Amino acid sequence: MEGARRRLLGWLPELFMALALIVLPFLCYALLGSVDLLTRILIWGIFGLGFDLLFGFTGLLSFGQAAFYGCGGFVTAYLLTSGDLSNVWLAMAAGIASAAAFSVIVGILALRRVGIYFAMITLAFGELSYFLENSPLAHWTGGENGLPGVPAPRLHFGSFVYSFSGSWASYELIAAFFFVGFVFARFVVRSPVGDVLNAIRQNPLRTAALGHDVHAYKLSVFVLAAIFAGCAGALLGIFQGYMPPNAFTLETSGQLVIQTVIGGAGTLIGPTIGAAIWLVLRQVLQQLPAIGSLWLFILGLVFVLLVTFLPKGIVGATARLGSKFPFFELRPVVTDAFQGEKGTAQALLAPFSTAGTRGSSPAELALHVRNVSKAYGGIHAVEGVSLELPAGRFHAIIGPNGAGKSTFLRLLNCEERPDTGRILLNGIDITGIGVTRAHQHGLAKSFQINQLFPQFTVRQNLRIGALSRLRGPLRLDVFRPADGFSKIELMLAALLDRLGLTPSADVRVSSLPYGEKRRLELGLALASRPSVLLLDEPLAGLSPHEREGIKRLIQDVRGGRTIVLVEHDMDAVFQLAERITVLHEGRKLAEGTPQEISADRRVREAYLGGIAA
Amino acid sequence: MPTLPQFLSQAFNGVALGSLLALISCGLTIILGTLGVLNFAHGAMFMVGAYVAFVVLAAFHSFAAALVLGALTLLVFGFALERGLIRLYYDRPHEDQILVTFGLAIMMIEAVHYAFGGESQRVPVPPWGRGIVHLHFFVYPLYRVEAIGLAAVILLAFYLLLYRTRIGLVVRAGIEDPLMVQLLGTNVRRAFMVVFSIGCMAAGIAGVIYAPLAAVIPNMGEQFLVQCFVVVVIGGLGSFPGAIVGGLVVGQILSLTTLFNPAYAQAAIYAVMTLVLIIRPRGLFGTMGRA
Numbered sequence: 041m042e043g044a045r046r047r048l049l050g051w052l053p054e055l056f057m058a059l060a061l062i063v064l065p066f067l068c069y070a071l072l073g074s075v076d077l078l079t080r081i082l083i084w085g086i087f088g089l090g091f092d093l094l095f096g097f098t099g100l101l102s103f104g105q106a107a108f109y110g111c112g113g114f115v116t117a118y119l120l121t122s123g124d125l126s127n128v129w130l131a132m133a134a135g136i137a138s139a140a141a142f143s144v145i146v147g148i149l150a151l152r153r154v155g156i157y158f159a160m161i162t163l164a165f166g167e168l169s170y171f172l173e174n175s176p177l178a179h180w181t182g183g184e185n186g187l188p189g190v191p192a193p194r195l196h197f198g199s200f201v202y203s204f205s206g207s208w209a210s211y212e213l214i215a216a217f218f219f220v221g222f223v224f225a226r227f228v229v230r231s232p233v234g235d236v237l238n239a240i241r242q243n244p245l246r247t248a249a250l251g252h253d254v255h256a257y258k259l260s261v262f263v264l265a266a267i268f269a270g271c272a273g274a275l276l277g278i279f280q281g282y283m284p285p286n287a288f289t290l291e292t293s294g295q296l297v298i299q300t301v302i303g304g305a306g307t308l309i310g311p312t313i314g315a316a317i318w319l320v321l322r323q324v325l326q327q328l329p330a331i332g333s334l335w336l337f338i339l340g341l342v343f344v345l346l347v348t349f350l351p352k353g354i355v356g357a358t359a360r361l362g363s364k365f366p367f368f369e370l371r372p373v374v375t376d377a378f379q380g381e382k383g384t385a386q387a388l389l390a391p392f393s394t395a396g397t398r399g400s401s402p403a404e405l406a407l408h409v410r411n412v413s414k415a416y417g418g419i420h421a422v423e424g425v426s427l428e429l430p431a432g433r434f435h436a437i438i439g440p441n442g443a444g445k446s447t448f449l450r451l452l453n454c455e456e457r458p459d460t461g462r463i464l465l466n467g468i469d470i471t472g473i474g475v476t477r478a479h480q481h482g483l484a485k486s487f488q489i490n491q492l493f494p495q496f497t498v499r500q501n502l503r504i505g506a507l508s509r510l511r512g513p514l515r516l517d518v519f520r521p522a523d524g525f526s527k528i529e530l531m532l533a534a535l536l537d538r539l540g541l542t543p544s545a546d547v548r549v550s551s552l553p554y555g556e557k558r559r560l561e562l563g564l565a566l567a568s569r570p571s572v573l574l575l576d577e578p579l580a581g582l583s584p585h586e587r588e589g590i591k592r593l594i595q596d597v598r599g600g601r602t603i604v605l606v607e608h609d610m611d612a613v614f615q616l617a618e619r620i621t622v623l624h625e626g627r628k629l630a631e632g633t634p635q636e637i638s639a640d641r642r643v644r645e646a647y648l649g650g651i652a653a
Numbered sequence: 654m655p656t657l658p659q660f661l662s663q664a665f666n667g668v669a670l671g672s673l674l675a676l677i678s679c680g681l682t683i684i685l686g687t688l689g690v691l692n693f694a695h696g697a698m699f700m701v702g703a704y705v706a707f708v709v710l711a712a713f714h715s716f717a718a719a720l721v722l723g724a725l726t727l728l729v730f731g732f733a734l735e736r737g738l739i740r741l742y743y744d745r746p747h748e749d750q751i752l753v754t755f756g757l758a759i760m761m762i763e764a765v766h767y768a769f770g771g772e773s774q775r776v777p778v779p780p781w782g783r784g785i786v787h788l789h790f791f792v793y794p795l796y797r798v799e800a801i802g803l804a805a806v807i808l809l810a811f812y813l814l815l816y817r818t819r820i821g822l823v824v825r826a827g828i829e830d831p832l833m834v835q836l837l838g839t840n841v842r843r844a845f846m847v848v849f850s851i852g853c854m855a856a857g858i859a860g861v862i863y864a865p866l867a868a869v870i871p872n873m874g875e876q877f878l879v880q881c882f883v884v885v886v887i888g889g890l891g892s893f894p895g896a897i898v899g900g901l902v903v904g905q906i907l908s909l910t911t912l913f914n915p916a917y918a919q920a921a922i923y924a925v926m927t928l929v930l931i932i933r934p935r936g937l938f939g940t941m942g943r944a
Binding site for chain 1: 752917
């Protein structure tokens with residue numbers, strides 16, 4: 041009952057959008073005597089839907105989207121005006137495909153870098169395409185004149201032909217594309233893909249460490265944004281009957297960025313609202329003689345003020361205001377405590393078995409480290425350390441500060457490549473395969489400093505960890521809701537229960553107390569049901585009471601896992617570990633049972649000092 | 654095939670353009686390296702410098718006055734901007750910094766457009782720059798030679814400031830690791846203020862020098878901004894020598910490609926940038942520290 045209500049409510053935005061697209065043109069016509077303004081807003085809106093997925097959701101600020109807008113528009117316009125194609129739909133498809141193909145090339149180059157570099161490189165490619173259009177390709181693109189005479193598409197119903205030419209028919213065509221684009225974009229953001237993209241914006245390194253191929257997801261969303269851009273460009277040419285060369289300019293890319301930020305990034309509808317503000321403000325302000333020529337200056341000022349004081353834009357600010365009125369918001373899911381038997385929970389959280397399918401012998405080592413070394417410049421952080429862990433071993437690594445413990449753990453987790461030596465996981469060589477693939481092989485690490493997704497709820501955080509186990513490093517399952525894997529949802533309930541986080545399951549992580557964040561950090565590593573778990577100082581910064589809780593939790597979740605623990609809390613180490621390795625200045629100083637280590641004279645001299653004496 | 658004199662004169666043009674690109678880019682790159690802010694308004698600073706030259710030359714007929722006033726205007730403007738706005742952005746994501754400077758650029762361009770209109774303004778070549786230089790087998794406009802000299806002198810001054818003074822030491826250390834400099838008890842934020850002002854000044858001076866050679870229009874800085882991005886990517890982010898070498902390289906590519914096919918001049922620099930990104934992503938002189 042509740043579920044059905046929620047499912048219906050989930051379609052409300054689509055319903056509102058459909059109503060708005062039906063009602064607004066009449067309003068626009070009544071006010072202005074033409075619907076063309078609204079049509080233009082929607083073309084920018086389609087362009088903006090893709091850009092919002094790229095920038096608002098994934099956090100990739102591109103200043104070169106005009107390249108794909110222009111590419112889609114000009115390929116479509118050229119095919120139609122040159123007479124190579126007479127079917128407008130096919131020409132549009134070709135234009136969109138070219139924009140997508142171009143974006144693959146640009147994406148591969150630009151996505152090698154992040155942040156500042158990404159913005160610079162996309163901008164440079166945008167300018168490059170403008171110059172290419174303008175002179176070397178002028179024979180095909182008309183250079184500075186653009187391409188006039190782009191025909192409108194037609195639909196055939198038997199002998200009846202409907203042509204999308206003229207003001208109203210163009211609106212129908214473009215509103216239909218906008219609606220389909222909007223519904224599709226909504227599917228994307230609610231899907232597991234949307235969750236991963238969102239996670240990439242918040243914490244790309246942790247997303248990669250949780251087994252998601254960040255680079256491939258970024259490239260996918262970059263191409264998706266280009267498809268939206270190419271579609272918008274093609275529609276611009278069709279709507280105007282003319283493809284203008286300025287589609288390729290930096291102004292176009294810049295206008296898109298400004299509209300998105302003014303309207304509100306990460307809201308899907310924001311760029312359309314921003315476009316409405318831009319185009320309406322231009323039309324209104326230009327009527328006023330006193331400030332007419334200053335309209336863009338005023339927009340620039342509004343933009344600077346919004347970036348400074350209202351980073352979520354107008355839609356974001358409205359939503360925050362709206363959230364004070366409860367009927368706007370969906371009621372959070374009533375969180376049930378995990379109902380299943382203790383045995384079921386144990387089974388749900390048990391290490392995901394990869395070993396069984398490969399038929400490995402029980403004698404095989406879960407983790408076999410052979411003689412690894414890592415140096416930074418002249419500093420030898422880790423030098424020739426070996427380790428052999430049979431499956432199910434609880435092993436601790438101790439040593440004074442700077443002994444190389446954390447570096448060693450980073451090497452094990454494949455965050456860094458050792459200079460020499462090999463690392464084998466269940467008999468498979470994982471040396472230098474990278475943290476994402478290592479995670480896929482059943483390795484997970486909880487970090488010394490919390491690496492969480494602060495804008496997600498606790499449950500969403502854990503879901504990011506769980507998704508990569510079922511979905512692999514990359515899957516574009518955009519039509520499945522993010523919570524659509526019933527197996528994962530059941531496991532999450534069990535995990536939340538185990539972590540003692542059920543009451544805060546739907547609380548945003550940024551407002552969680554530190555102790556709970558620490559438990560969630562451990563939970564993220566557990567969510568993928570790893571067979572080998574690496575723990576980097578899980579007790580750091582906790583009160584004695586909270587430490588007891590985490591220690592119990594670690595023992596609780598062991599369930600046959602191989603665990604490597606790095607920890608300064610000696611009581612915890614000697615209580616939990618079956619064997620201990622002592623590192624000193626990057627080398628292995630001693631290894632043995634807790635009794636042997638506490639009796640070892642060298643260890644006492646180097647490290648334990650008076651404690652064990 | 655172009656003749657040798659044609660080739661040499663284009664190569665000289667390349668040096669003239671390259672030295673200016675180096676001058677603009679060195680401001681951009683030290684701001685980027687020290688503050689971590691990619692200043693999208695840097696091209697607009699260059700444009701403001703050119704308009705200051707236009708106004709001052711029309712009023713006083715003194716190029717020296719234009720140079721001094723252009724430098725001062727941008728120094729003060731940069732200072733005010735850093736104190737009033739940029740300062741608020743140091744702890745915010747890079748994307749926000751890009752957005753706010755991009756918004757500033759639009760405001761600056763539109764303000765100038767409002768004050769002077771969109772048509773191109775002519776800035777006269779100063780009297781001592783008129784005429785041509787006779788070299789053995791080709792002739793070259795005198796002012797372009799002097800522009801190269803001026804840019805070189807100013808770049809040398811920047812070099813001395815960066816490598817021979819205490820504040821320069823702080824700035825260079827700040828490019829390597831701003832947090833560490835702060836932890837060592839140096840007021841990095843004060844250095845930021847100086848760097849931003851001086852970086853803007855460099856763009857302003859370049860604008861004054863370039864004004865007699867170009868059509869002075871409100872959005873003249875945009876193309877330079879993008880070319881400077883290419884320079885910074887090629888030379889390496891935050892690297893002063895990288896900006897100079899990168900500027901000269903980009904200037905030569907633009908000029909020499911024009912000799913063979915003007916249509917491909919702009920495309921050529923992006924091709925080289927792409928090549929650098931593939932072969933050596935950190936640029937010629939960049940460090941891996943910041944990225």
